Amino acid sequence: MPLRGNSKAYTLFNAGLKQQYDDRLDDAKDSYREAMQKGCIQAAVNLGTLMVDGTDADKMNAKETFQWAADRGDGSGCRNLAYMYAIGLCVPKDKEKAVEYYRKAAELGNIKAQCNLAVMYRHGNGTPINYEQAAEWYKRSAEGGYFRAQASLADMYLLGQGVERDPEKAFYWYTKAADNGSSRGMYNLALMYLNGVYTDKDEDKAAGLLNAAIQQGYSKAMFVMGQLLEDKGCMPEAMNLYLSGAAKKEPRCVKRLEEFGSGADHNASVKHS
Numbered sequence: 001m002p003l004r005g006n007s008k009a010y011t012l013f014n015a016g017l018k019q020q021y022d023d024r025l026d027d028a029k030d031s032y033r034e035a036m037q038k039g040c041i042q043a044a045v046n047l048g049t050l051m052v053d054g055t056d057a058d059k060m061n062a063k064e065t066f067q068w069a070a071d072r073g074d075g076s077g078c079r080n081l082a083y084m085y086a087i088g089l090c091v092p093k094d095k096e097k098a099v100e101y102y103r104k105a106a107e108l109g110n111i112k113a114q115c116n117l118a119v120m121y122r123h124g125n126g127t128p129i130n131y132e133q134a135a136e137w138y139k140r141s142a143e144g145g146y147f148r149a150q151a152s153l154a155d156m157y158l159l160g161q162g163v164e165r166d167p168e169k170a171f172y173w174y175t176k177a178a179d180n181g182s183s184r185g186m187y188n189l190a191l192m193y194l195n196g197v198y199t200d201k202d203e204d205k206a207a208g209l210l211n212a213a214i215q216q217g218y219s220k221a222m223f224v225m226g227q228l229l230e231d232k233g234c235m236p237e238a239m240n241l242y243l244s245g246a247a248k249k250e251p252r253c254v255k256r257l258e259e260f261g262s263g264a265d266h267n268a269s270v271k272h273s
Contacts, residue, residue: 016043025050025091042072044069052080052089052143059090063243069242070101075110081117086125095126106137118152122161131162142173148182154188167198176210183218185211191220203228214241219250226256 016031017061029050048065063084069077082101085094099120105113117134118137121130133158141149154173156168171192177185190209193202207228213221222245229238245253
């Protein structure tokens with residue numbers, strides 16, 4: 001959304017940005033607050049975001065600041081307000097109200113809120129489960145370029161939730177998500193390459209994707225890459241990945257380590273899953 005307010009508000013907003021970049025957060029808050037008073041909505045959103053990470057008093061004021069922006073039709077203000085209600089941050093937890101504000105933000109075109117709203121529909125948080133609505137909002141967000149929605153929309157196509165099952169579209173959206181840096185997209189695309197789902201089997205491509213996801217700390221990828229390394233007899237490397245995955249509480253890594261501890265054959269291969 002374009003900045004709103006007079007030229008003085010715009011000058012104050014830019015000053016706040018520079019102060020925030022320089023880690024002069026108190027000065028940034030003051031500049032944003034002055035810009036907000038002169039009608040700059042984006043300054044209010046930035047101020048609220050800083051206050052959420054501030055003192056208890058700041059956190060309490062963040063809600064009112066986001067509300068001010070939301071009341072003026074700002075999608076980011078609505079989304080941040082929704083998040084506060086969703087987790088009960090300085091307000092009573094109210095998932096129905098969270099859905100209300102996520103929907104307002106989504107309808108204003110906020111792609112992250114569109115994904116948030118889809119999650120609420122998919123899991124029945126603050127609203128009855130509705131896979132069709134979840135798929136629709138994931139699609140809007142995914143088409144807007146949001147990588148989390150792209151990976152989730154791919155899930156829906158692979159599972160046939162709210163849409164007709166379509167592995168081709170799942171492959172397309174996992175690829176989009178992976179290209180946009182989604183570790184979940186990388187992981188699921190790797191599984192499609194490993195299992196030959198709507199593509200030829202390609203272990204090298206799968207391994208590249210798994211390693212990229214592992215670099216982002218994605219524990220599920222640690223387990224599957226560990227399996228591939230076991231198949232090649234690279235036990236120290238596999239063990240390191242299982243240990244890393246177990247530290248992140250990946251249950252399959254924990255189980256595999258337990259199997260080693262109970263005397264399992266260290267050269268045993270595990271079925272890909």
